[in-house]
Amino acid sequence: MCGVCGILGPWAAHGDAPGVVGEMTRVLAHRGPDGEGFASGPDFFFGHRRLAVIDLETGDQPMVGADGAVTLIFNGEIYNYIELRQELESSGARFSTTSDTEVLLLLYERHGAECVHRLKGMFAFAVFDRRENLFFAARDHFGIKPFYYAMLPDGGLVFASEIKALMCHPDVVPELDKDALNQYLTLQFCLGPRTLFRGVRKLEPGHTLTWKGPGSARTHRYWEVDYTIDEEHDEAYFRDELLSLLRSSVRRQLRSDVPVGGYLSGGMDSSAVVCLAMEKHSNGFACFTGRFNEGPAYDESFYAQAVTKAKGCAYHEITATARDFVETLPLCLYHMDEPAAGPGLFPQYLVSRLASEHVTVVLGGQGGDELFGGYARYLVAYLEQCLKGAVFETGEEGRHIVTMESLIPNLSLLKQYVPLLTHFWRDGLFEPMDARYFRLVDRSPTLGRFMSPDVMAAYDREAVAAEFSAEFNRPDTFSYFNKMTRFDQQTLLPALLQVEDRMSMAASLESRVPLLDPAVAQLLASMPPGMKFKGGRTKHILREAVAPLVPKAVMDRKDKMGFPVPLSEWWSGPLREFVGDTLLSPACRERGLFEPRGLESLIRTEGRFDRQIWGALCLELWHRIFLDGQGV
Numbered sequence: 001m002c003g004v005c006g007i008l009g010p011w012a013a014h015g016d017a018p019g020v021v022g023e024m025t026r027v028l029a030h031r032g033p034d035g036e037g038f039a040s041g042p043d044f045f046f047g048h049r050r051l052a053v054i055d056l057e058t059g060d061q062p063m064v065g066a067d068g069a070v071t072l073i074f075n076g077e078i079y080n081y082i083e084l085r086q087e088l089e090s091s092g093a094r095f096s097t098t099s100d101t102e103v104l105l106l107l108y109e110r111h112g113a114e115c116v117h118r119l120k121g122m123f124a125f126a127v128f129d130r131r132e133n134l135f136f137a138a139r140d141h142f143g144i145k146p147f148y149y150a151m152l153p154d155g156g157l158v159f160a161s162e163i164k165a166l167m168c169h170p171d172v173v174p175e176l177d178k179d180a181l182n183q184y185l186t187l188q189f190c191l192g193p194r195t196l197f198r199g200v201r202k203l204e205p206g207h208t209l210t211w212k213g214p215g216s217a218r219t220h221r222y223w224e225v226d227y228t229i230d231e232e233h234d235e236a237y238f239r240d241e242l243l244s245l246l247r248s249s250v251r252r253q254l255r256s257d258v259p260v261g262g263y264l265s266g267g268m269d270s271s272a273v274v275c276l277a278m279e280k281h282s283n284g285f286a287c288f289t290g291r292f293n294e295g296p297a298y299d300e301s302f303y304a305q306a307v308t309k310a311k312g313c314a315y316h317e318i319t320a321t322a323r324d325f326v327e328t329l330p331l332c333l334y335h336m337d338e339p340a341a342g343p344g345l346f347p348q349y350l351v352s353r354l355a356s357e358h359v360t361v362v363l364g365g366q367g368g369d370e371l372f373g374g375y376a377r378y379l380v381a382y383l384e385q386c387l388k389g390a391v392f393e394t395g396e397e398g399r400h401i402v403t404m405e406s407l408i409p410n411l412s413l414l415k416q417y418v419p420l421l422t423h424f425w426r427d428g429l430f431e432p433m434d435a436r437y438f439r440l441v442d443r444s445p446t447l448g449r450f451m452s453p454d455v456m457a458a459y460d461r462e463a464v465a466a467e468f469s470a471e472f473n474r475p476d477t478f479s480y481f482n483k484m485t486r487f488d489q490q491t492l493l494p495a496l497l498q499v500e501d502r503m504s505m506a507a508s509l510e511s512r513v514p515l516l517d518p519a520v521a522q523l524l525a526s527m528p529p530g531m532k533f534k535g536g537r538t539k540h541i542l543r544e545a546v547a548p549l550v551p552k553a554v555m556d557r558k559d560k561m562g563f564p565v566p567l568s569e570w571w572s573g574p575l576r577e578f579v580g581d582t583l584l585s586p587a588c589r590e591r592g593l594f595e596p597r598g599l600e601s602l603i604r605t606e607g608r609f610d611r612q613i614w615g616a617l618c619l620e621l622w623h624r625i626f627l628d629g630q631g632v
Contacts, residue, residue, distance in 0.1 A: 001510035002061065002075040003028030003049040004126055004147075005165050008135050008211055009156015012045040016170075021047040024165040030335075031075070031161060031505045037061050039071045043156075043213075044128040044135065048073045053361060053510055054081070056257050059099030065109055069130045072105045075161055076123030076145045077512070079252035084118060108136075113208060116222050120252065122512065124161065124203070135211040141223050142367065142516045143205030143494035146501055148337075150200045155214020162502075163200055163337040164626070172199070174626050178458060185451070186444045186464045188615070189340045189495035191471060193219075196338040196622070205494055223518065225525040227477040227486075235531050235544070241523055243545040249517040250276040250363070258360035261286035261314075263351060263511075264307060265563060266300030268539065269365030269374075271307045271554045272546040273514055277363055278311040279549075286314040288355040288362065290347040293319055294566035306553045318354045320347050322570035326578045329617075334625050334632045335506040339618035340495040342611075343565040349503040356507040366500050367516040370488040371524055372532070372539040376417050377440045378484055379536050380424055381433075383407060383414075385480060388430045407536040413558060433480050434469040437487070443611065450598040450612055479529040489521075567609035579603055579617055587628075588620050 005024040007017055017040070025036055025047040032049025039046045039062035048061040054077065062073045078084070081100035084107060089095070093106050100121075107115040108127055113136060122144035126137040137159065139147045149159040150172050158169045166172045177198040180190045193201040203209050206223035210216075254260055254277060262274045264287040274287055287308050292298035301317055308315040325346055332349050333339060355362050369375055382402050414421065420440075428439055444464075448456055472487045497513070504511035524532060527541065534540040547555055567575065582588065583599050594616055602613055624630045 001031065001051040001053060001077070001505065002073075003031030003161040003165070003505075004046070004073040004075045004124065005048075005158075005160035006044060006046040006073070006126060007152075007156065007158050007169070008044050008128075009152060009214055010154045011152055011156050011158075011169075011171075012040065012043055017045045020168055020170075021045050023168040024160055025049050027165045027168060028161055030508055033508050035060055039064065039073075041071070041128060041130065043133065044071070046071060046073050046126070046128070051360070051508060051510060053077065053256055053258055055097050055099035055101075058097040059101050061101060063101050063105050065105060070105065070109055071128045071130075072101065072108065072125060074101050074104055074123065074125040076121055076125070076140065077253075077510070078104055078119055078121040078123065079249075079255065080120040082255070112136075113138075113210075113222075116208065120517070122516075126159065133212060135209075137203065137209040138222070139203045139205055139207055141206050141518045141521070142489070142497065142513075144497050144501065144513060144516060146498065147203040147209075148195070148200055149203065149209065149217075151217065155216075157211060157217055162335075163195060163197055164334070166200060167626075174629075175199070176623075176627065179463075181455075182459055182461075182464050183467070184339070184619075185447055185459065185615070186442055186461065187468070187491070188342070188443055189491065190338075191464075191467050191491060197626075205490075225486075225518075225522050227475050227479075227482055227525045229528055230526040231528070235534075235541070238523065238527050238531060238541060239544045242520065242541060245517060245520050245523060246272070246514065246545065247276055247279070249514040249520065251280055253363060253512045253514045254280060256361050259286070259358070260361040260363065261288060261355055261359035263287075263355070263362050263364040264289045264304045264313075265365065266303030266307075266554065267365065267368075268543065268546070268550060268554060268557070269368030269515060271303070271365070271550045272368075272542070273363050273365050274307055274313065275311060275546070275549040276514070278313065284314055285311075286316060286355075286358050288351050288358075289315075289317045290351040290354075290563070291317055291319055292347075292566050293321075294569045298564060298566045298569075303554050303557065306551045310551045316354060316358065318350050320350050320565075322573050322575050324350060325565070325567075325570065326574050330621055330625065330632050331506070332503065333618060333621050335502045336498065337502070337626075339615075339622050340498050341492075343567060343614060344563040345499045345503055346565060347563055348499055349506060352504045352507040352509050352511070356509040359509075361510045361512060362504070363512050363514055364500065365515060366496060366511075366513040367493060368539065368542065370485060370493045370496075371515060371521060372542040373481060373485050374539045375488070376413055376538070377420070377437075378481065378533065379407070379410060379413060379538065380417065380421060381437060381440060381480060381484060382533070382536055383411070384424075384429070384436065402530070402533060402536050410536045410538075413538070433483060434472045435465075437472060437484055438465055438468050441492075443615070446612055448595075450595055450602060450616055452592055452595050455593055481529040481533045482525070486525075567614070571609050575609065576603070579609070579613060582620055583613075583616055587624070591620070591623060593619065593623070 034052040035050035078100040081103040124145040124147040175198040289304040
């Protein structure tokens, strides 16, 4: 795992370029504490930080081809590098290292941009090819590894693994993108290539970026799953094929020249990954979990320990406190670059820091909810679909829809989602699918309580809804379930992977996510939706596939928590003081983002920490750290 950065165009030959790229690499030092390297030419200047995982001795970067024509910097891991190396050697290639970086370099030299279709891994890499005076960059299928860029006034561009490194360039001035702010206030993440920084774009998952001179930057989508339904195979086939693919993915991702362990939350996804790893790993595989002392609703360690005891893993846990939250949240937001997702990033950072004391690589279960359909809101959506079909005597999805009768055994899952149900059915009942799912993920209805009149005057919910609908309705599929899960894979998942990458890299730890394998995603896309969401049972096909491997205590759970943080329970202690000092400060009032009386009411009179306070707190800290230049 590494950090990459660089400058393209006339600025690359500027006398200040070495100093600017040097500062960019220093900002990324946490991503690669094991080494630093640079390479340059007339139109490029690259910097690299290395966390050594494969080929600890000879895998340094930037790496230059034998004839000096191609220069590569790479962040990530190519899991099938051994197979690709054998393939290249059989056709005459010769290697001087045992690294996956050299495999990628030679693969690009031989296949050019088409090399991305042969990769299994998590990656963000950049190449300067003097043969064509071409810059080529690519980001992995799901967006596990980050890649950001900004255009320069001279027609060139600057790029990096993290946005904060871009700010080292004098032409990249941190400013708020107001359209992106509208998206963040609505969805808690930004759609498409947008970020909260004006002019800073992210290369989207499954995309490449090319540049051949000033003003020539272009992006291209190279991968997307095909939702053509396989009607020939039964559920047993899909179950067995899924288990086979998951086994292969985990085995490839155990490849490492440094110690490997696992995140273990106590839920099915991470438990399945650890159990699959233990099929090929000896006893002593280290697992890491986090917990809170505020009661059983915030402590899943019983289930995590059930897995480690059954499989003979070493068990490590950390207990997080309110004081930890207050002391580390600004640091977490600094590493995040921009706020995304919820408070779970805080315990994720603490667990990553714990894991880094024992291993260099961890396997995790990220992606299970989005790939396999694990969110309760899918059940809420189908509950309405069933009512709609019964009332109007229609079935929008024909035989793909679940029935009310089959839903009933799974409705107990919604016990803790009564507030969501109340909000969801307040108005707009039986609207089209896209409008109803937007209502399920929309965070904006209470914005007026705490955002300033100026922000609300510029807030355009309908514009965000239109952008949402364009993405939601994009797949050529008739299935509501496929539309929902695909939208979450394209939008929410990259935001969660941002947390995964930043919190692990903040601790110089490499996090791998074996569930996110392109072959697994394609198998699921081809599976009849009724099999994936059978009777409204979340993650049905995954449950069937891993049931023989995962301890029964975990498989039988109906209370999966999703790493909730006891913020309401901490509200009477240092947390309330921290929030008040931040959001009711003169600096925050003068910023003009929030409505001071609304915030004061939330903080002073209401006895709980809610999503509104979380969103406001993250936004204010982000402004202080990046736009005000206070740092951490």
